Amino acid sequence: MRAYLSPATVVQPLVHRWYAVPFVAAPHTGALNLVKRHLPALRGYLKNPQQHARALADPSMFGAPFIDPGPAGPQGVADLLERTLAAGEARIRLAEDIDTMRATLAKNGDGRALAPLYQDLPPSLRGTTELVYDTANNAGLRFFESLLYRTPATEPHAQTVSLLERHDQAQPFVYSSPVLPAPGRTDLQVPFASELLDELFAARLRPVDVEELAAKFGLDEDARAGFRRLFTEQEPRRYAPNRTGGVRMQYFGHASVLLDHDGFTVLTDPTLGYDGDGFEGHFTIADLPETIDVVVLSHGHSDHFSLETLLQLRRRIGTIVVPRSSGGSLADIGLRSMLEHFGFRNVVELADMQSLQAGPATITALPFLGEHGELDIRAKMVPMVRLGGRGFLFATDTSPIDPTLYDLVAREIGTVDALFIGLECVGAPLTWLYGPLLDTPISREHSLERGLKGSFAEPADQLAQRLGAQQIFVYALGIEPWLKHLTGCWFDPEAEQLRQEVILRDLAGQRGVRSELLYLTAERSWPTAPQH
Structure with a gap:
């Protein structure tokens, strides 16, 4: 058969x-x-x-x-x-050894040389770990992640x-x-x-x-x-490329957006649903093109970095663009190392303000503030995609804590035709995601203060103004019903996030700018930008 x-x-x-x-x-x-x-x-x-x-x-x-x-x-x-x-057994031993070594460093890492402590490294950490101080003289572990994937703990x-x-x-x-x-x-x-x-x-x-x-x-x-x-035995439906000369945007749910310019496609943060999930009328994994030229991953949270979707697309992706990590801290895992270990090819890292030219598309990694509990995490970016003469900024879960940053980047990124931004202004406590990785527990009060929050409406509108965004799309709220088991969220018009969406719509409307909530499905188009 x-x-x-x-x-x-x-x-x-x-x-x-x-x-x-x-x-x-x-x-x-x-x-x-x-x-x-x-x-x-x-x-x-x-x-x-x-x-x-x-x-x-x-x-x-x-x-x-x-x-x-x-x-x-x-x-x-x-x-x-x-x-x-x-x-x-291998992972249990590794976890115990990490904690044992962190305790050793807490006791002995008072500024003295750490080289003698290498003899205390247990076998599970040998060859994969460096003992380091930060500039505040705090001792810690740095992991060679590409080597960790060569150990039994994989x-x-x-x-x-x-x-x-x-x-x-x-x-x-x-x-x-x-x-x-x-x-x-x-x-x-x-x-x-x-x-x-x-x-x-x-x-x-x-x-x-x-x-x-x-x-x-x-x-x-x-x-x-x-x-x-x-x-x-039913043949799959086939993707119809956009041949209008402009750019077509198709919204697949949450933070998954497909851009198509003359058949060249860029897909952001793919976390996709399936046919027959009980929620008809939305784009699913079956609506993707046979080849996705570029996939862009903004950060390593599970609603943006989905192995479930990525594994299914592994041989259909031309290039995967990921943010560069700081290299080896527990909270800042390397996305490139993980993808390459799991069989992905042509994975490209971008640091802040670096760009990649891929066919007619330019992808630029902008700094990403907020949503990571104020931990020193570098593997995150706000992707700017320039395609067909148009600019699309995917601010995902960022929070414009310091808007001056966007004054600086605005000089270099050019026109923003569409700003995509999440309004996850409530967020989970820091320990909900990062608790098992912390050296020592933190108080519930501090965990809530440092919650995994994005932007409120007013800062989002200020960001749009600074960048001159001509259209705002609110997305990445985790409310698509087919993702409930992954995000723990659902559509509730009384939720603070959706209240903020209404506020943003009003604020932007007062300036003559359209703001729209992306939910379930959407398709929009932009004609080719005029040449100057």
Whole structure:
């Protein structure tokens, strides 16, 4: 049987059955999340499953730190705990060794030379770690991330690609619950870097021999029955390139925007939905062109850096542009190192104010303020895409804390035809994402003060004025319904973020500038810019 991978088939990469967000996929941050978040969550659930069930019976508690094991029940959680303790030995050891070495540095790193402490490095840190001081004389660890991916802590045996026939609207929040085996799921026990996955995902566009592919994945007969149901004989719809001479924008949800100028395409922060997810009329992964010339990733948060989507597009992407990290701190993981380890080619890093010319497109990395808890994180950028004589600025989750920055960059980036900006002005506490990585805990008060917040309406409007933006699009609010299990958000007109969107619309309207909320789907076009 030759068939296509159905456009409704959902693909979820997992590590030890937890959704592979970047801080779980990377060896060192994944180790700390395993020991300080996942294992305690599993043990806590097993102590009192009823408490978790009662909490999650309240819909307003969606996204709270309670496990929903689904049909696997408590036994499924117990089995996962047992398997993880055995299969996760390398990561558990690495996490313990990181904490031990941080304690050693706290005790001995008082300005004296750190070279004698290399003899205290445990085996899991040898060859991958440098002992350093910052300019305030604080001792710490710096990781050679490309080498970390060559150690046992990568744990490719713990990587699973779990397939569903269609989107599960009832799936629990992936930060709180593991994705346990369940009826209707087909699990592929292959590393994310496996070329077999490229064969599978190529079937989105071209038919494959389903039985032959199932054999390559080593599926038994029971698993093959589920695997067959993921395919269809119906030909996929084909992408129609924009041949108007101008630029077409298609909104795929959240921060995913496809620009097309004469068939040359640029895709930002792809986190895409699927056909048949119960929410009709939006663009899905099936609406992408066969080749995406450039993919631009603004930062490493899981709603902008989605391995789920990226793995499916791995052999369809010409160039991936990522921000350059500071090199080796726990909070500032290297996106290029991760992508290259997982089999991506032609990954280009841009530092602040650097540009890449790719065909007719110019991508410039602008500084990104805010939304990262005031941690020293460099792997983030506000991408400026110039295409077809038009300028598109993707301010994502940035907060214009110091608007002077944009006075300086405005001199160099030229006309901004459209400003895309998020108004995630509430944000999660710092520890919600970065807690397992901190050397020492911080108070709840400080965690909230340093929350992962973006812009309010008034600063966003001031930014638009400084840049001379002729159109504002509010996006990246996490409210698309097919992303609820990833973002923990949903459309609520009373939410502060949506109140701010109305305020921004009014502020911009007073200046004669249109501001629009992007939600579910949208398509807009700009004619070719006049030549001067």
